[in-house]
Amino acid sequence: MSDAAVSHSSDLSMVVATLGRTGELDRLFRSLEAQTAPGFEVLVVDQNDDDRLVGLIAEWSGRLPLRHLRTPGERGLSRARNRGWPEARGAVLLFPDDDCWYPDTFVADALALMATHGSDVLAGRAAKPTGESINGRYEAAACRSTRRNVWTTGIEWVMLFRREVLEVVGGYSEDVGVGAATPWQASEGIDIVLRADATGFRCWFDPALAGHHEEVVPAAPDARARRKARAYGRGMGHVLRKFGYGPATKLNWVARPGVGAALSLLSGRSAKAAYRIQVAIGRLEGITGRLLD
Structure with missing residues (x-):
């Protein structure tokens, strides 16, 4: 597709799906207020059934280019993102988690890197403020994100898309991701990048x-963390199955947490x-399409 560069003057829309959080959303807004690059808007897709965000939105409306789209009764992260991005104005779309935050130069850096790589989709990593990577394994150097390495080249809330990408692939798969009405509770970002790459x-x-x-x-993961790990594992396994990955790749992604569990026991x-065992079981369930309980 197009290799045209994204310039710093391009409009960027951030679509933030949210449910049940306020303090974390305030932290995200503070990080956006501190951005060194202007020219972006923030569209909050609010799935709360109550008015918990009304005061927060009112407080920030004068400080950020903020819009509030209420969708009470709806659930699902991918569904919320699909409600939001067609309403957004930007040529480039970013989908922050409601509990993430960004360094001051994030917008400027993201648009500059999109221009440098001539990319339609640009992904980055999750990191501590001190720079160490967290919440995943990532490639050490910049590279094309493809079917072969997509599992180590990005995380959902650090992915920017040209609007054309979302229009062509049809947005997010609403049966994948947190809050979906299916067992497949993660890997919605991988799913959409795989479709974009294939296109x-x-x-x-x-x-x-x-x-x-x-x-x-x-x-020290507790029962809640173990349930979440299994649900996320199911999402990954489902995407591996959906996109026809081979037996060796599937086995690798099930075996990794299994080996980790053994080492943790030792x-x-x-x-x-126990946490890692739940990751392995969840991935196996997603790969087979069958739940064990």
Whole structure:
């Protein structure tokens, strides 16, 4: 598809799907207020059934180019994003998590890197404010994101898309992602990048682009964390199955947390072992399309 560069003057729309959070959303807004590059808008897709965001939105409306789209009764991250991006005005779309935040130069860096790579899709990584990567494995150098390496070239809330990409591939798959009415509760970003790559769009990953988030894996995972790990594992396994990955690739992604669980047990970390076992089981369930419970 098009290799035309994205300039700093391009309009950027951030579509933020949110449910149940306020303090985290305020933190995101503070990070957006601090951006060194202007020229973006923020569209909040509010799935809350109550008015918890009314005061927060009113407070920030004079400080950010903010719009509020209420969709009470609707659920699902991918569904909310699909409600939001057609309403957005920007030529480039970003979909922040409601509990992430960004460094001050994120917008400027993202648009500059899109221009450098001539990309239709640009992905980065999750990192601590000190720079260390978290919540995934990432390639060490900038590279084209393809079917072969898509699992290590990005994370959902650090992915920018030209509007044309979303129009051509039809947006997010609403049966994948957090809150979907299916067991497949993750990997919606991988799903859309795989479709974009298959369609011929130029997808790039650059580790120089990073956003911030709390670490997903706690030091001592509890039952809630284990349930979440299994649900996320199911999403990954489903996408592996949906896009016809071979047996070796599927086995690798199931075996990795399985081996990790064994190593955790040997080192006396039973809680971490239980967490990793749930990741492995979830991926297996997604790959087979059958739930074990």
